[in-house]
Amino acid sequence: MKTDIPWQDRPEGNHDIMWRFDQNPIIGRYDIPTSNSIFNSAVVPFKDGYAGVFRCDNKAVQMNIFAGFSKDAVHWDIEHNPIAMQAGNTQMIHSDYKYDPRVVFIEDRYWITWCNGYHGPSIGIGYTYDFQEFFQCENAFLPFNRNGVLFPRKINGKYAMLSRPSDNGHTPFGDIWVSYSPDMKYWGEHRCVMKPSPFEDSAWQCTKIGAGPIPIETEEGWLMIYHGVINTCNGFRYAMGSALLDLVNPDKVLFRTQPYLLGPAVDYEMIGDVPNVVFPCAALHDFEKDRIAVYYGAADTSVALAFGHISEIIAFTKQNSL
Amino acid sequence: MKTDIPWQDRPEGNHDIMWRFDQNPIIGRYDIPTSNSIFNSAVVPFKDGYAGVFRCDNKAVQMNIFAGFSKDAVHWDIEHNPIAMQAGNTQMIHSDYKYDPRVVFIEDRYWITWCNGYHGPSIGIGYTYDFQEFFQCENAFLPFNRNGVLFPRKINGKYAMLSRPSDNGHTPFGDIWVSYSPDMKYWGEHRCVMKPSPFEDSAWQCTKIGAGPIPIETEEGWLMIYHGVINTCNGFRYAMGSALLDLVNPDKVLFRTQPYLLGPAVDYEMIGDVPNVVFPCAALHDFEKDRIAVYYGAADTSVALAFGHISEIIAFTKQNSL
Amino acid sequence: MKTDIPWQDRPEGNHDIMWRFDQNPIIGRYDIPTSNSIFNSAVVPFKDGYAGVFRCDNKAVQMNIFAGFSKDAVHWDIEHNPIAMQAGNTQMIHSDYKYDPRVVFIEDRYWITWCNGYHGPSIGIGYTYDFQEFFQCENAFLPFNRNGVLFPRKINGKYAMLSRPSDNGHTPFGDIWVSYSPDMKYWGEHRCVMKPSPFEDSAWQCTKIGAGPIPIETEEGWLMIYHGVINTCNGFRYAMGSALLDLVNPDKVLFRTQPYLLGPAVDYEMIGDVPNVVFPCAALHDFEKDRIAVYYGAADTSVALAFGHISEIIAFTKQNSL
Amino acid sequence: MKTDIPWQDRPEGNHDIMWRFDQNPIIGRYDIPTSNSIFNSAVVPFKDGYAGVFRCDNKAVQMNIFAGFSKDAVHWDIEHNPIAMQAGNTQMIHSDYKYDPRVVFIEDRYWITWCNGYHGPSIGIGYTYDFQEFFQCENAFLPFNRNGVLFPRKINGKYAMLSRPSDNGHTPFGDIWVSYSPDMKYWGEHRCVMKPSPFEDSAWQCTKIGAGPIPIETEEGWLMIYHGVINTCNGFRYAMGSALLDLVNPDKVLFRTQPYLLGPAVDYEMIGDVPNVVFPCAALHDFEKDRIAVYYGAADTSVALAFGHISEIIAFTKQNSL
Amino acid sequence: MKTDIPWQDRPEGNHDIMWRFDQNPIIGRYDIPTSNSIFNSAVVPFKDGYAGVFRCDNKAVQMNIFAGFSKDAVHWDIEHNPIAMQAGNTQMIHSDYKYDPRVVFIEDRYWITWCNGYHGPSIGIGYTYDFQEFFQCENAFLPFNRNGVLFPRKINGKYAMLSRPSDNGHTPFGDIWVSYSPDMKYWGEHRCVMKPSPFEDSAWQCTKIGAGPIPIETEEGWLMIYHGVINTCNGFRYAMGSALLDLVNPDKVLFRTQPYLLGPAVDYEMIGDVPNVVFPCAALHDFEKDRIAVYYGAADTSVALAFGHISEIIAFTKQNSL
């Protein structure tokens, strides 16, 4: 029988909508021999446990993605070699680097998207049936793009992907868009979903925003957990919020948190290769128990977990909407 | 019978591959009542004369595209109101601004592409059968993109478009890419065609490059006239070059001019709203007479014409290739 | 009897609201022995002719203001030495440079404002009774500020001044504000009057705006001629527009031109020390004859004149309002 | 009887002029339910205890000011709702945000100044008699300005305020100025007090400087504690110094510390939303006991306390002057 | 017998210290078949006429230097191929580009210096005896450097060179330095000669300065003609001034013009590939006739000539010194 998703009850005296796992970070920067840092990674239920795709930067600070497996979704065995892709729906696509993966099961296979270095950052797409063999497809978009996140099912008969058009550097702007594809090869019908908020309304998300985990289908709409960025005088600070998107037309934002759900406030989030980063890339959820476990990169250095009750997050999003 | 394309023989003593029309600029900045400038515009043979789509910035410096007609392709009647689009293959797409159009006849209609302001610059697509009624389709790509240029026929069964991924400002970089679509709605198979050259090899095109007129199919490959930009201490300088792309795989550059074909050197190119700009957007050609007439925006202010012999341009491109 | 203000009828075939003097530029860059350029200057009726305060940068490119006199307001005798200020309502204020003066008669004297170099650009204030002796008062504001322009009478019992808060460089932003003073020494009640327009609505004024000549009281409100700036890839382009402000509460904009009234389009505006600049600083008007003559700096190099009918400008402003 | 100001003797072996409270930070980031951070705040003696105005950024990272009360000036009860202002000497002034308050008692009431978001950062002014009802007055200056700090009494019959003219971003420059007002409504007589020091003379204050607590009147002059900033390759670092200003002409700097008094060196100063920030905003002093307690924001996250002997600080300032 | 240096008397009514040749530009942008522009070039007396080294950018905008010859120093025959260097005092030095040459005869040969592209701009050194064979020596300095100008004789037994340390872009700063060498191979004893002036003292030279022609030995010191740059909102403007340096210790500036001697004011200086550039690189002088003819690049496009009387320039420099 399936292992439960990771969980800890809200600590005594804590009134936050989301709270941290007390064993954070669950994956440390040196957890595989070659790694400089392991963060911004994705997990899914797989067989009787869990599988994941992990961003491990090696000690040359080359960015790549690695498969990993776990019984409990907390303790992970990550492969020591990066994923070797085979050609999927096209000739083999060149890749200078791969980072910030997301994973989702749709229909018959696990789809992986990531930031793919192809004459600039674009959105790579691949799939696997078994986390042993991986197949790389056409990049979804032209550069420059990051944070490509698939919806977990077709919408109106088409695959749908969130993404954030960017530039070729440390982009100081960024909206969340949705695009559609009949076949995971050609993409179109691009619509702007949501933009950074005005500074005076919600400054933690006033510089740029980007989708995080795979959106979760709820009766209230697609629950999208996302990151927002403020540009302080000492750099970018990344925090986490949530939004509810219309189930049929996900470019329609129903609600969106004005406050963040989780911002950098503990050492492993505030100290590291890039200080002050909370960057969610995956979530496991259990509707029956009303639980969600969000995996997030901490300070571009390690992987951490935060918990919440789905119903509370939805209610909070609706009651504290921008 | 069809009027010939505009033409003047190469002036005495001139040894350049391309030379200017002595009645330049053929369209002045104030040639319609509301205009501040008319430039970066496209023309095609139409019925027994010519039609065109013109970028006219009005005196509020709002950018829009206007239809125009001509008997001789030199003297133009431009409509006084911008093109009013109807919905094409989708719901109506919002457009904050439209600029730098290109026009091409494919199969049964005239396709128009332009830089479309939709939460940033992206590539708008529309079509017309008669230059009276115009239909707007889905944008080809996510922002930020400029200089979307269609090939004049399907390649390997798909529509093909050149474009230049950009950022949201006066982009200081830019490569030419090609993308494909089965249906003018969904696009993919994005490939990098060519990049700016190293400064020491060809500085006029070392900052960014972008496709110009519709590529012309020749036995030697697709003849692509393009612009290149150098960033001087006093701003960008735009000049014009040419390349030959493989007919079957147009991401394969066969030849590309190291020298420019035409650079800003006369008053209407060096003085204006944006000094030192030669920006080609359209060409008429006559294989029989071995002639090409290139329409280019001059100093972001007016429209000018340059001439050349196709065979000479091809030979020059091959003999002076980067 | 008073000489008429300068005037030429609208040329044949010209349909613009404002048109240029055919003897432009009326003051050339070298019109006094030491000058590198003379531009952005102010004139007023004075005795049986006219007086003015002129920005003359010398050949060390030091910026200073000079008195000048004219019978016809077209041909000017400018002093060869800059204005020597005496202490006015305070101890003598240091001044690293003075530029872009405005002049207005209020009650009993001629008030002059300018951009005063005092640990950064701020708004200098002075007065004269005779254009022989000049008295310098307290600067109106803290740095950084430019384009301080007084209203020609007290409003609600207080002096009122337009200005544009800036930064310490080539400021890429700028709104027009109004401030009030009971005594020309202490200022307060700062209100934002108007901001740059969105790029897609009126791009010529989308980067920054600043007041020009002294506002003219009309039945329709204060007629404020102002400059707007667009930031092209090759630098700033300055053009001229108009607005009508509420007579009682001049922070209330009644109307504001979406199109510009005059933009750089002739050689002396497009070529010079700073190309593509039309910068109005003064106007003479004659309600009886329904005439206005606007003095503007051209390309930061010389002084030029443009004409219009007041009633037409007002009507145009109302009919073409943003 | 009045509680003493907070105090701890200089620790054994410590030879610094100022030293930290061993219970720092005295106010944590989450000390009210909605807060993301509490820092850069001001306190004054009030009744038989203390009152304060606190900068609490909420979890939407909206910046606002909150009243708070304390018996001992160490343990604070901060209101859970921001201060609701009523109109003071003018109509109600709009405020996009409020931050970095200072408080001072003058004559009959407590005056509060803060950075007020009004089309950019400017200096807001308000007052209260009881910390229950608050009245908002005219902004002191045009944008862009920060760190407005009132002197605790009129000078030469006028209110006097220090401030730092800025730009609209993370300003990389900044001098301290003084301005005067007869009535807290109109301001003038702006004088530059002091500028950043040359890099080679005192690099910790070479980028910008700004006034901190209300200046303290001493026989040696106004004791002004201020912050100075150095721009390292990884961002701004804020430290604290002191100066003595002439009692009659406070734009005359008598002495100014070349070394800092306190720089970021412990975890709560070096780690947080903005690392490496020591930002003083208030001080309590006791001349009789020769004590000062300085309240400073730490890392834009929490509030901390540092202590010193007034006489030592004055002596140090005189002996280590730039 | 030697042809006189080029000359025209000062025009009627002209009171400037230097005046332009009425046949300017003497060399046009297309004066050799491959050129895009010819400017910033150097000439010397040679045999019974003159020789020169010319910067000709070709139509790929590759920068290189070309030999040329003239009878009268006005009409020039420039070689159609760039100078082919042989190894001089070292192995052959790589050169990505060569620009802005200077030429001087010292002892037994003509020395040439230029900006040499060697992993960035540095100062190349070469020599020739006959302008047929050229020998390239070690670069004088590490990158980044431009405007290396040799003194025409050894000073204190050592070769001496002026230069301007730069960065790797359109450097927005720059001082003139002097360095010494015993052997034209190893350089040291670097001293700062002069810096840009404060904006308020002489703005035309407030951004950067660089040496121009070979300094001329006079009884009053080394007469150094140099360029100065102001950074306007629309780019750099280059003008020409003069200084007198101590004959023995040329890092000692005796006098330096506060006003410029010649600034961009005619079309061929204000319009071109880089508008508003007057860039002197060479001078011919005739002490007997008290004449100097300065060669300068105009708008980075063509070569022009200006004249003056040496005694007047010296007197002016002394009387108008910063």
Added chain:
Amino acid sequence: MKTDIPWQDRPEGNHDIMWRFDQNPIIGRYDIPTSNSIFNSAVVPFKDGYAGVFRCDNKAVQMNIFAGFSKDAVHWDIEHNPIAMQAGNTQMIHSDYKYDPRVVFIEDRYWITWCNGYHGPSIGIGYTYDFQEFFQCENAFLPFNRNGVLFPRKINGKYAMLSRPSDNGHTPFGDIWVSYSPDMKYWGEHRCVMKPSPFEDSAWQCTKIGAGPIPIETEEGWLMIYHGVINTCNGFRYAMGSALLDLVNPDKVLFRTQPYLLGPAVDYEMIGDVPNVVFPCAALHDFEKDRIAVYYGAADTSVALAFGHISEIIAFTKQNSL
């Protein structure tokens, strides 16, 4: 007898090529009374112990170098006053600041190089026989330069120095060069040694690189330990790598580590005045015991030690070469 160099064996379970001293940091920021920070310092064997030159920034954040002595090279007595230089091979050279020293014994004396503030950062050179008296020589190069590091013996009869040409700010680029001198006064024969790596090959060193300790002569070449920098969205991160340079032609790189040897990963490296800095400046080695002890600045705040086996570092460099 000579004390051994500092050493600790590799900790259990540690598989890194270099590991940290468990008493790090060995020198704290406040280890002399005036210091704000002590870091980026150099040590050498001296008499029966060790001597060093230390960068101590004082509490005015003035940068200077100080002598220090130690028996064991771990516990240091640093002088409380900075080194007072006497004139060496030239007149006394001005110095605005001194930082980042290196020390090496060549032939008969200890040579010191440092970043010398002389109208910008350049490379200062000095020497001492006894660490009591110090003599300052000519600066090696023109500004802007940093990280001048001498080889420990003449190469081909000349002194050789590594350096990194820079600009006048927080330089975002930087290559390592080698230059030669016959006499420590005049320098030439500048050759580029190595450049930052492409981002996708080794991102930790993709922004700039600079030499660290004195290169160590081995049979495999000069062992050069150097720093590399990546520009993250929150600032520069400095790590340490190694290269082997050809013994005869040290501009020839034989091998260079693709992974870093040591990157910021512990608190004293990640937190401080400049977070995330590991900056090696000196090394002690013992060939017999196959040991190296590298001294590095940590977070621009303190001095730390890392250890390794020379043979392992060499083998690793060869096996993991870019």
